[in-house]
Amino acid sequence: MSNDGEPTGVGPDQPFWTHAQQLEKTPPCQAQCPNSGDIRGWLGIIAQREKTGLSLEQAYDQAWEKLVNLNPFPATLGRICPHPCESRCSREAKDGAVSINAMERFLGDWGISRELSLPGLGDPTRVESVGVIGSGPASLSFAYQMARRGYPVTVYERRDLPGGMLRHAIPDYRLPRDVLDAEISRVFDMNVALVTGVEIGRDMSLEELRERHTLLFLGLGAQVGRRLGVEGEKGPGVVLGIDYLTQRKQGVRRNLGARVVVVGGGNTAMDAARSARRDGAEVIVLYRRGREEMPASEPEVTDAEAEGIRFEFLSAPLRILRNGTTLAGLEVQRMRLGLRDADGRQRPEPVRGDTCILEADTVLVAVSQEPGWHGVDGDGPGGKWLHTTSDGKLAEDLWAGGDDRGPGIASRAIAQGRLAAEAAHAQLRGEPMPEPWTSRPAVDSAAVKPDYYRDLCRSPAVRRPRDEWLTNPESEIDQTLTSEQACGEATRCMSCGLCFDCRQCFMYCNAAGFTRIQQAGPGRYYALALEACEGCGKCIELCPCGYMESREGSGW
Amino acid sequence: MITRTTDGFGQLGERSQALRSKSSMPLRDGSRIAVIGAGPAGSMFSYFLLNMAESVALDLQVDLYEPRHFCHRGPAGCNHCGGVVSESLVQRLATEGIALPDDVVQRGLESYTLHMDVGDVEIATPLHESRIAAIYRGNGPRNSEPMDTHSFDGYLQQLASEKGARIVRQLVSDVRKHDDAMQVECADGSVDDYDLVVLASGVNSRLAKSLEDLAEEHVSPALTKTFICEFRLGKEVIRETLGPSMHVFLLDIPRLEFAALIPKGDYATLCLLGDDIDEELMDRFFGSPEVARCFPGGVIPRHICHCYPRINIRTARPPFGDRLVMVGDSGTTRLFKDGIGAAYRTAKAAARTVAFHGVSADDFREHYWPLCKKIDADNRVGKFVFWVGSLVQRARFARRGVLSMVAREQQQSAAPRRMSGVLWDLFSGSAPYTDVFLRTLHPAYVGSLVRNLVAANLPDKNRDLPRDPGEERA
């Protein structure tokens, strides 16, 4: 209805109807999650447990099971994921986003403490054998999804332990080893064999493996750190951040000296900086753009600052300065943000004549990582990224996922492994591809009504005292939510786009068009008799979560 | 939960004991009351109860449950009615010290215009004073542009809140007896105990229906379907076509008891009452030239908001139990007219019972039930009056007689306004139906009507008043 001009005159035989219908929609958290996690689904099981007659334990168990359907590593991701899901939470403007990441961690820890097994899908054991190269999140996600569909899986890992970057790069203070071990071992409790110490292109050729298995998945990662390419870089004192982190995880302590400069603004740069700080150095981070543009997650940056790490934004290394061969420091070029490039990011450009000198004993370079495998696609170290179809297919029997397809967060790697498994399974069985979650419409943010919901503050993260962070350097800073906090957080979910039994449609429909479903559960509480609808639209307006909406061609 | 004993009145002492000694369930300091539904009945109950409790230094906790926000536009924030506060209610509220604020009153009404096939006639208020308030129960029609106005229900809820009622934004899903207390359960699973539950959720909520087994031998009100819709006409058009007048249609359409068009700011509310309003009836109504005539250019625009609210046509029986009382539509209301007035009357009677007597079924039977029965009895007279009215609607000669009598009365300011008064009170809901009916038995009324029936139906071409548009068509 336009607000200007006279209303159009139409006959009374065309009354203004808006027939209602129930339609599940994609909530913003799921839309933002690279793995399209059913966050609303597993939070709903906990929040609505009393309506469905579940005890708290049963609810946690079922929520965990729903969660691990898509992500077999909730305790891990609940610690390291930068949780883009929380960025668009409908609750944000009311009293803060739901602590989805902390909830994932809570459920992950719950699953570990209860020694829950990853759920199979009841499929028969199949004959097609599956090989997986690499054992990072993408590979293990693929292995898990294939194993639960009945395929025997063998994972080949060049190191002695599986886990990829999760195990070899992420510092213990962010991800304790026992947590990772517990979650990874669950995958190998299924019909998944592990062969370690085998590197493709060195110990075994790709063709050999293709012969051995019906289907092969490449989760090779991108473990070679990129160098700066500036004068003086070659020589002692300049170390790749990823190498430093990997060695540190293996227990190799490198003498960094008192002053460390970290170059880069991603999460690897943050891990390197904070690890160096734990090793006793004064740390400065150089980043060529501003704080807003940093790819590292905001809490990581804040915590790094709290630990005494200094940030030099809009600064890029110009050359490495040496006293003979000994590292002396770097010359820094000041930058400013210029024109936007094709991605819409402002390109940093040097401010002519504005340079300075930073003294340093070690420079940690953490600007980017590249593929570094042998024997695939004929490339040597620093080879090309793999270019697959959107579901990860390289050839009929060859699939890939993870950082070998381009750098990304762990959640994206897990998603790629899962989607490849779903597609590979459909191909092997000659079945149609499963319906993608994106086929459901997104929730219209205007249809969600935060003022309906009770005010409930976001549970504050429980953290170890600030002064213990560096004195006890390998202990986790963040603690897991208590069960009470977890229940509270689950209740905060507004269930955008799916019925959670607020009862208003049922209660206020003038025509009594809604009946309660006997076997009720999240998303299934009321049936609407379409023929009873009187078209007033009240249920649509009342529905606080945007589940009710107008039927096509009926007014508004 | 507070434990009550019949012998202990705590610190209230002799005064309260004397005041409430007859009840087996008196309230005392700290007693908790749940009022379910913050429509006019619930809010006014809370407001008056807290007022009365204050006057006898009784400290009560009143929780007023309402999940909806009356600041929302469209049906979600609306309690669905024509939105007319009758003359008598406007006056009573003013007497209580409640002057409806300007932003709540969409328009003050000064007259009624009666539309019949035999002609139109305007019935003005005695002093040409705005004595009736056209209001919105919610915050205006769906998609209406933000207006400088406020919801009537929202205003009353605010009064209750300022008096000390705690607004609980939760949908009550169940009420049950639990030992000596009443338990209120919300849709989110929370449960709370109360000494008294006041059901004011109306008849357009499922709650009352689902509680049928709560009060012994309780029978829910009987309902019928009505139709209400909104037209956006604009202030200018409304001033020119409808004016400060409520337009009432007396048409020969079966099952249609009452139809009115009520101007409000930029909008006009159409309200159809009768026996299960359906599309066939609506088609006939919208197809009537008397209706089209009220709209600019004789074209009825598309309505922008509509609903089919249910109204009660039979009182709940009995509308109370131990620690339970139903007020407003949940209990009883006036037939077709002045539902808000009935909500006020029942709410206040219940509040008086609770504050000065107690909360047992016996207390309500003695002090609350009589009012419900009085309203009920008057409704039976009302049914008869509406039946007579429907006879008039069906008989063209009778319509002419009525029109002629009103027109004459309105022309001569000094003349007794017998027919005008009867119609005014009937349509505005300002007087009990019994009152209206008794006046029609007055010999002067009967005499005048007979004279007008004869005069209006004589083939007298000199008849000056009023023009009969049907005549030209015939």
Place this chain on the structure above:
Amino acid sequence: MATLGKEYKDREVIVRQGEAGNCMYVVQEGEVEAIAEVDGREMRLRKLGPNDFFGEMALFGAENRSATVRALGTARVLTIDKKSFLGGVQEDPSLAFRMVKVMSQRIRDLTDRLAEHHLKG
């Protein structure tokens, strides 16, 4: 147009002392003043604002207005009919609570003023 009651212009008389009356009034908006006319001289009894009532004695038996009330600036005033009021009180005596309270306060004020006057005199 939105408001209720009837609008009176500045100094317009709403009720006149000595005239018959059968209703009371409640101020909706603006101010009015109650004036006693004694031997052609005016004495202001009180000023009244929104929600204040006047002319209530007409409801309880007094047949003639005891004072003149006129608008102070533009004022809007609502009429309360005697019949409607008494009908209401008959059903719900507490309807008169507020009026009784205000009227007793007015008597107290008058008593005070009388005493003051007496002492001064």
